[in-house]
Every structure is written in C-alpha cells, then in structure tokens.
Amino acid sequence: MNNSLIIGQYVPGTSIVHRLDPRTKITIIFFYVFIVFFANNLPSYGILILFALASTFISRVPIRFIMKGLTPVWFLIIFTFILHLFVTKEGTVIFDFWIFKFYSGGVIQGIAISIRFFLLILVTSLLTLTTTPIEITDAIEDMLRPLNKVKFPVHELALMMSISLRFIPTLMQETDKISRAQASRGVDFRTGPVKERIKAIVPLLVPLFVSAFKRAEELAMAMEARGYQGGHGRSKLRELKIEKIDILVYFVFLAVITVLLLTRTYG
Amino acid sequence: MDITFENVTYIYQKNSPFEHKALENLSLHIESGSYVAVVGHTGSGKSTLISHLNGLSIPTEGKVKIGKYALSENEKINDMKELRSKVGVVFQYPEHQLFEETVEKDIAFGPENFGVPKNEIKTRIQKIIPAVGLSEDLLERSPFDLSGGQMRRVAIAGVLAVKPDVLVLDEPTAGLDPRGQKEMMDMFYQLHKEQGTTTILVTHSMEDALKYADHVIILNKGTKYMEGKPEDVFVQREALNRVQLDVPEIVQFISEFNERFDTTIPFQNQSMTELAQMIQRTLKGAESP
Numbered sequence: 385m386n387n388s389l390i391i392g393q394y395v396p397g398t399s400i401v402h403r404l405d406p407r408t409k410i411t412i413i414f415f416y417v418f419i420v421f422f423a424n425n426l427p428s429y430g431i432l433i434l435f436a437l438a439s440t441f442i443s444r445v446p447i448r449f450i451m452k453g454l455t456p457v458w459f460l461i462i463f464t465f466i467l468h469l470f471v472t473k474e475g476t477v478i479f480d481f482w483i484f485k486f487y488s489g490g491v492i493q494g495i496a497i498s499i500r501f502f503l504l505i506l507v508t509s510l511l512t513l514t515t516t517p518i519e520i521t522d523a524i525e526d527m528l529r530p531l532n533k534v535k536f537p538v539h540e541l542a543l544m545m546s547i548s549l550r551f552i553p554t555l556m557q558e559t560d561k562i563s564r565a566q567a568s569r570g571v572d573f574r575t576g577p578v579k580e581r582i583k584a585i586v587p588l589l590v591p592l593f594v595s596a597f598k599r600a601e602e603l604a605m606a607m608e609a610r611g612y613q614g615g616h617g618r619s620k621l622r623e624l625k626i627e628k629i630d631i632l633v634y635f636v637f638l639a640v641i642t643v644l645l646l647t648r649t650y651g
Numbered sequence: 652m653d654i655t656f657e658n659v660t661y662i663y664q665k666n667s668p669f670e671h672k673a674l675e676n677l678s679l680h681i682e683s684g685s686y687v688a689v690v691g692h693t694g695s696g697k698s699t700l701i702s703h704l705n706g707l708s709i710p711t712e713g714k715v716k717i718g719k720y721a722l723s724e725n726e727k728i729n730d731m732k733e734l735r736s737k738v739g740v741v742f743q744y745p746e747h748q749l750f751e752e753t754v755e756k757d758i759a760f761g762p763e764n765f766g767v768p769k770n771e772i773k774t775r776i777q778k779i780i781p782a783v784g785l786s787e788d789l790l791e792r793s794p795f796d797l798s799g800g801q802m803r804r805v806a807i808a809g810v811l812a813v814k815p816d817v818l819v820l821d822e823p824t825a826g827l828d829p830r831g832q833k834e835m836m837d838m839f840y841q842l843h844k845e846q847g848t849t850t851i852l853v854t855h856s857m858e859d860a861l862k863y864a865d866h867v868i869i870l871n872k873g874t875k876y877m878e879g880k881p882e883d884v885f886v887q888r889e890a891l892n893r894v895q896l897d898v899p900e901i902v903q904f905i906s907e908f909n910e911r912f913d914t915t916i917p918f919q920n921q922s923m924t925e926l927a928q929m930i931q932r933t934l935k936g937a938e939s940p
Contacts, residue, residue, distance in 0.1 A: 448666070449667055561742070564702065567735070568738075568740045568742070569735075569761040572731075587748075587760070594795065
C-alpha cells in the first residue's frame with residue numbers, strides 16, 4: 385500500500401498537542417496560515433519557525449516520520465525555489481552564468497517562499513497527525529453551527545465528512561485486496577506500455593465501485609435500523625470542552641502574533 | 652513445485668510508527684503434490700504467508716523458494732506473470748474480484764492474461780463449469796446478477812481455468828451454506844487427487860484440515876507453532892488451546908468418551924463409521940469377562 389503521503393494519517397499519542405481541543409488547533413492553524421504571509425524579515429520568520437518546530441517537538445511525532453511524509457512536497461518546494469531564482473530580478477547580480485543572471489533578490493525570495501511552503505505544510509500535517517478525523521469533523525461541525533440559522537445543513541455536512549473520512553482506509557484496504565487478487569490473475573499494474581496499464585485499471589475500478597455502493601446501502605440500512613433520523617435533538621458521545629491548556633495555548637499564539645507584528649518591517 | 656520458506660520475516664510499513672511484524676523467522680517446507688492445511692488464529696500471519704506464495708509480497712528478510720523461482724530482498728524476479736500462472740490463489744471472498752460483463756469473460760480473464768489460446772480457454776471453461784457446480788446457461792449472464800454462492804463458484808472457476816500447479820485456498824468456503832461448503836471442499840480434494848495439484852488450504856476449520864490435509868502447519872504470531880500429520884497435531888489439546896484453537900469435534904468426542912467410560916480408544920483419523928464400530932467393540936469387550 386502506498387503510504388508515503390501522510391496528510392490524513394493519525395499517529396496516536398498523549399502529548400499536549402494531541403490533547404488540545406480540536407477547535408483550538410483548527411483556529412490556530414487558520415490564523416497561522418494567514419500570518420505566515422506577514423513575515424518578511426529574519427526575526428519574524430524566526431518566531432514562526434520556532435512556533436512550528438516547538439509544536440512538532442512537543443507533539444512527539446517522530447521527526448523521521450514527518451520528513452518521510454513530506455517527500456512528495458519537497459519537489460514542490462525545490463521547484464518554487466528554482467523558479468524564483470530564475471524569474472526574480474531584484475537586488476544585485478551575484479552570479480553570472482551564460483545567459484542567466486542570478487540576483488540576490490531571487491535567492492532571498494526563493495528561500496522565503498520555500499520556508500513559507502514548508503511551514504504551512506508542516507503545521508497542517510501536524511493537525512492531521514495529532515487529531516483523529518472524527519475530532520476534526522466534530523470541531524468543524526461545532527464551528528459552523530452559526531450557519532444553522534441560515535438553514536445550512538451543518539450536521540448533514542459533518543456526517544458526510546465523517547463517513548467519507550471513515551471509509552478512506554476501508555476503501556484503500558479494499559483497493560489493495562482487489563489489486564492483489566487481480567495481480568494473481570495476471571494483471572500487471574506496474575510495468576508495460578501506458579495503454580495496457582490504463583486498461584489494467586478496469587478490473588480494479590469495477591469491483592471497487594460495486595463494493596462501495598453495496599457498502600453505502602448497508603450503512604444506510606444499519607443507520608436506519610438504529611433509529612438515525614438526522615441531527616435534531618441528537619446528543620453527542622464526545623463533548624468538546626475548552627480546557628485551561630487551550631487558553632494557555634491561545635495566549636502563547638497571541639504572543640507569537642504580537643512578536644511577529646512588532647518585528648516585521650513595514651513600508 | 653516444492654515450496655520452501657527459509658527464515659522468512661515480513662514487516663509491514665517498515666520504519667514508520669505503524670511498523671508491524673507479520674511473519675517472524677518462519678521456515679517451512681511444502682512438498683510438491685501434497686495437501687497442506689495452514690491453521691491459525693486471526694492475525695497469526697496466514698494471509699501474509701499466502702501473499703508470499705505468488706510474489707505479491709517479497710520477504711523483508713529470508714528467502715522463499717517456489718519451484719525454480721526464488722524470492723528475497725536481493726533476488727527479485729522479472730517475470731512474476733510466469734510464477735503467478737503456476738500458483739493460483741483463491742482469496743477470501745473471491746467474488747469481490749468479479750468485474751466482467753459476462754460470466755464467461757470473467758472466467759477467461761485469467762487464462763487470457765497468461766496467454767492461453769482462445770480455443771483452449773473455451774474447452775477449459777466447458778470442463779470447469781460442471782466441476783464447480785454451475786450450469787452452462789449462466790455463461791452469458793452478468794456475474795452481478797448471480798447469487799452469492801454462484802458468484803463464488805464463478806470466481807473459483809476463474810482461478811482454476813489457469814490450471815495452476817499450486818492452488819492456494821484462503822478460507823474458500825467462508826459464508827457458504829453447509830452443503831455448498833462440502834461440495835466445494837470435495838471439489839478441491841478431487842482436483843488434488845486427480846491432477847496432483849499441490850494444495851494449500853488456509854482455514855479456521857479444524858474439521859476441514861483434519862478431513863482433507865495430509866500435513867498441518869499451525870501458525871501463531873507469525874511463527875510456526877506446530878507442524879505434522881493431522882492425527883498427531885490435533886490430539887494435542889492443551890497446546891492448541893493455548894493459541895485459541897480447538898481440537899476437531901471427533902477428537903473432542905473421543906477424549907470425552909474415554910474419560911466417561913474409562914476406555915482407551917485411540918484417535919487414528921478414523922471415519923465416523925469406523926469410530927462407531929470401535930466403540931461397539933470396546934463396550935462389548937468390557938461387558939464380557
């Protein structure tokens with residue numbers, strides 16, 4: 385099974401980052417994504433990097449594991465860097481080679497953008513690494529609750545989300561199982577001309593769809609059998625609660641924002 | 652084809668927090684033409700063992716030899732197809748692999764992939780259809796219109812149509828009705844007897860293992876726990892209970908009977924009738940002085 389992309393893979397743990405209210409984590413990441421674009425000098429980047437690395441460290445998710453999961457993204461980061469190197473024409477020329485002129489501005493821009501990229505991905509994957517999908521959906525449902533007033537089906541949306549999240553691993557297992565079965569019947573998914581490989585997908589997709597539909601039907605039946613009627617008056621098994629530690633984390637984050645706004649250069 | 656596992660270890664998702672050892676230092680030998688049952692509790696590594704038999708998994712450490720093919724971390728073979736045409740695997744719930752428009756096309760899918768000529772496939776299908784207990788008028792139907800049991804038979808026919816030398820069966824009768832189960836198991840046994848197909852049956856059912864296999868391997872936590880002839884393995888009640896397995900009903904019956912009537916009837920993998928006769932003889936012998 386291909387597990388190189390870690391987005392959406394939960395690593396169980398009991399660290400502070402794991403125990404934080406998911407709403408706290410989502411709020412902080414939401415604003416973090418904003419302020420990453422405010423940083424424009426060394427100290428302001430420094431405080432952002434410090435915050436991200438400190439959270440990673442506290443979460444106790446193995447660094448090696450995070451790095452491995454980031455491999456597909458490295459390509460994007462390096463590509464952005466090189467693009468800036470060639471395209472940006474600011475500052476002084478630091479290197480002259482054949483028809484290319486590399487500017488100091490390009491290098492700085494390239495590094496800055498790469499850091500932003502890296503931070504954004506690190507922090508968002510930290511969310512999914514330390515929060516179960518169910519917690520995330522609960523949090524989103526709770527945070528969107530005001531939209532109920534305008535007749536927006538918040539609960540149904542959250543239910544759809546949690547069902548689809550719940551079935552991602554199941555579908556992946558199913559894919560794995562069926563591709564093994566078909567490989568045993570002589571289908572070659574890995575080698576051969578592209579046309580053949582595309583044709584090899586049919587024996588995989590058809591059974592996958594069939595079982596997905598069957599599973600959906602069974603799930604609907606099971607939900608009805610257990611008296612599910614929608615969100616009205618439904619109580620929750622897991623109540624979200626803001627604890628002292630959440631408040632503390634909010635203050636730390638506010639401090640980070642303040643330092644950032646004070647140290648960044650204006651104008 | 653002889654099958655040999657030499658100190659095979661298999662680790663899922665190595666170097667991640669989800670790392671999991673499915674097989675550990677497993678060595679075993681399966682003789683060509685034998686009928687071997689692999690028995691074990693859920694999670695004992697049975698399914699991982701199967702996926703090593705046709706190159707779906709490559710051992711993390713150690714070596715697997717299937718006939719002339721050797722699989723290990725450093726010797727990967729290029730022509731998996733050839734190996735897979737020799738080792739047919741009936742996975743759990745094989746009906747999930749059906750996808751073609753008609754039953755006939757689905758059965759022909761495997762042999763076509765392995766390059767069996769068209770007319771040869773036709774004759775094979777003609778023979779297999781009655782063998783798996785299907786009727787010929789189903790050939791033009793869509794496999795998705797069939798009942799669960801019929802779908803299972805179609806899927807098994809699809810594996811048999813390749814005519815593998817080694818047939819691997821992973822719980823082939825799970826979810827079938829008792830009669831269907833017996834028919835299916837008898838069919839595999841007949842195939843084993845007639846064609847000399849090396850058969851590897853992975854099962855929970857001690858009864859099936861006892862009835863059909865001539866060699867039993869018991870797995871526990873990815874290692875070999877016990878091995879031997881069914882009549883030798885299945886009498887070791889304590890050892891089996893320790894790995895959450897039960898002895899077959901007939902063994903259970905004999906030991907309870909011996910206890911209650913203070914007799915010493917041995918278990919020799921005898922049939923019900925033979926056992927009844929033995930009991931009769933013993934009881935009569937006890938009466939007369």
